[in-house]
Amino acid sequence: MLFTLSKKITSMNRIYHSYILLAALLLAGSATVAQQIPVFNQYLINPYVYNPARAGLSQYGTLFLGQKKQWADVPNAPDTKLLTFDMPVLDKKSGVGLTLFADEMHIIHKFGGSFTYAYHLPMTEESSFSMGLSAGFLNQRIDFGDARVKNPNGDALLQRNTNTTTFDVAFGIHYRFKRLDIDISVPQLANTNARYLDNGGKVSSFELINHWLGSARYRIPVSKKDEEHLVIEPVFMVRGAKGLPAQYDANILFRWYDKFWLGGGYRSGASNIFASSMNLSVGFNVSEFLVASYNYEVGARNRERISFGNTHEFALGFRFGRRAERIEKNLEDLKLALNTHQADSSHLVKQVEEQADAEQQAQAEQQAQAELLEQLEMLRKLKQLEDLQRIQELQRLQELQKLQELQRLQELQALNDLEKSNQADSTKEEIASRIRGGEMSELNFEKVGSVYFKVNSSELSEIAKAELRAIKAEMDDKNRLITVYIAGNASIEGGSIYNMVLSNRRAISVKNYLASIGMPESIVLPIPYGAENPITKEQKYEEDREKNRRVDIFILAE
Incomplete structure (x- = not known):
């Protein structure tokens, strides 16, 4: 974990012995600005860590305790402890939350907390939108009394035990559609300053710079028949701060019946600012009230692995209110079962009657279809016979055209067709006279x-x-x-x-x-x-x- 010190603090005299290791630790973050918020992997199972909009979204109260110990091979390396609690309120349309954390890195000690309110808006049966606001404080103490330096009167050293407290806010939104979750949050939104007095009475300060985080995750069931059997969940996060390049996390989790999960991921780095790393996570739902997880992190490059060593992160979660939720669900299931039993008993005779009627209707339809097919077959045969007779008649007519009697046959045929037509009688008579007079071709x-x-x-x-x-x-x-x-x-x-x-x-x-x-x-x-x-x-x-x-x-x- 890296922190921002003022330019005067960065001009501090060289610290001996174990502090030389600290200087090596800060080598990757020697720029005057670095990420100031703790970097956790716990957000994989506790998204409220980074997004206030997640408070109370899980429909029951949740308490998480976590600790992250960085760089096991480095003395006085960062050690961060975290407590979060959130729960739904107001008929689960809103949520409240509390966050406390303590972060120690050698002579720098941080302690902070915040209170959160979130509002949840269901949009459809498969989508929802939430937004949350956190307000809190940050206390930072620098114990220069623990430092051993060549010149204890140097300007780089502030008062022996100096500290400052500042206040800040954070804002976040969350959108869910089916199996997709999208989170966006902005910590340290107020952009406040922490101020110190050095030995000469001058004011030194550092700025709480704006940060932003965005993440997306999607749950993919492997089996459509049993969607809870095995779920693959890719999780992607991008984080950034004013004046810093963006850093991204790419993780993938494999969940088995939501009782056990195993995952791995990669976090990008930037030269001279923060180091890239790889992580492996494992977790269990020990019971419906208790969840535990562990994350192992190591530098992606051999240089970081040799210099810093490994990072370990632990989290323990307690769920509240699931018993009441389960009792409520059991009552609803019992009520549904009773209603179903009554409906089954009252409709049993009706179902038998409907089945009998359906069978009779099916038999009637089959009989009607057979009769229709028989009629179509008879019609086909009649049409074939009529067409054959007609064609034979026409063929004979063509042959007779070669004979002298053809004209007379044509007149008879024309008169016969005229008689069958729908023409008016006067028209028929006029056409018939023309036919008899030999005017027709x-x-x-x-x-x-x-x-x-x-x-x-x-x-x-x-x-x-x-x-x-x-x-x-x-x-x-x-x-x-x-x-x-x-x-x-x-x-x-x-x-x-x-x-x-x-x-x-x-x-x-x-x-x-x-x-x-x-x-x-x-x-x-x-x-x-x-x-x-x-x-x-x-x-x-x-x-x-x-x-x-x-x-x-x-x-x-x-």
């Missing part, structure tokens, strides 16, 4: 085009729509359209019933699109063939199956 049956579909689809593509517009323009050039036959087809992927329904949907899609661009629906006849009218029968390859996902368009026209 010959009728032709021809294929005018095809459009294709994607697998299992009856939706027209833009290419198919463009093809239908071209076919419509071609049909518009005919003298008179008698009938437009829309022959729907399908490839062999589906069953016979499915293919029949799909081919019918494709034919209907073509009919509806032709109607939307001006084709009279009364002369358009959709005919589903299923997969029974293939172009390529075997359909081993996709290119063969694509040719059968189609609708063919035939017309009877002059």
Whole structure:
């Protein structure tokens, strides 16, 4: 742990014997400004150490005792002791906390404390926002009476036992979303000064510089079935102070049922200011009321490991109020169980009746589905028969066109179609007289085009729509359209019933699109063939199956 002394204190005469080791210890922090707040690893299990917004957030009272002994190989190395207590108040919407710490490094002794108030705002079921404010004091004493120096009257030495007290505040915010926690805090916000008098009566002081800390942690369950079995928790912190480069911590914890955890991490360094280090942490929830942790830290570079040695940090936590919380939860569970038992007994008969009704409904639906399939099959066969008769009739008509009797047959066919049409009687009579007078031209049956579909689809593509517009323009050039036959087809992927329904949907899609661009629906006849009218029968390859996902368009026209 490094501290800031005034420029006059940094001009102190060389201290002998064990104080030479202290000078070596401060070698990495020889700049006139250094981090002034204690650096703990305890924040991994007790975030309230650094962020006042965390006070009372754990939903029960917590007391932590901790000690950090730095650099075991260095005499009079920093030794920091810490006590924190926080608890929820006002129906757990707020929290209060207390922090006390004592820090000793050779002739420098610090003692401080603060009181915290935090407000917690639930935002949604999975997120919350908190902010907290701490106000406290810092007393710093320098015992130059314990120092052995060459010139005891030098200006570098202040009064034999001099101390000063100053007051300060800290502010912090916390945001939680699902398994993510984000903390930001600003210690020593007031930026106050601690003042001393030297032997000459002059005032010497050092400034409590602004610090800032930001951290983020995220809990990652390894198993979705049992999220508490093993949780991986990466924790990242960045800390900085006015005039100093930022320093970051990167840690990762492995938690097993939140009863045992093991972790490791790295803390960055900066040349001549603070040293980089690595740490290993282990902890136990000894019971629901007691938690213990230990952190072992060592310099990241061989030079620090040889010069300073290891750092040890201990923490012991006590939880209060969990018994009441557990009793309350047990009462809620008991009440829920009683309500569930009553609901189960009262709905038992109803569930049996509903199950019987569901079975009857399922049987009725199965029977209705079977009847529908049977009707569809009958409809398919009837349509096939009608289409076959119609096509055979048209084929005979084409053959008869070669004969002299073709004209008469065409007149009869036209009169027959006219009689079945919805035309007015006067119009029918006029058209019939024209037919009998030989004014109607010959009728032709021809294929005018095809459009294709994607697998299992009856939706027209833009290419198919463009093809239908071209076919419509071609049909518009005919003298008179008698009938437009829309022959729907399908490839062999589906069953016979499915293919029949799909081919019918494709034919209907073509009919509806032709109607939307001006084709009279009364002369358009959709005919589903299923997969029974293939172009390529075997359909081993996709290119063969694509040719059968189609609708063919035939017309009877002059």
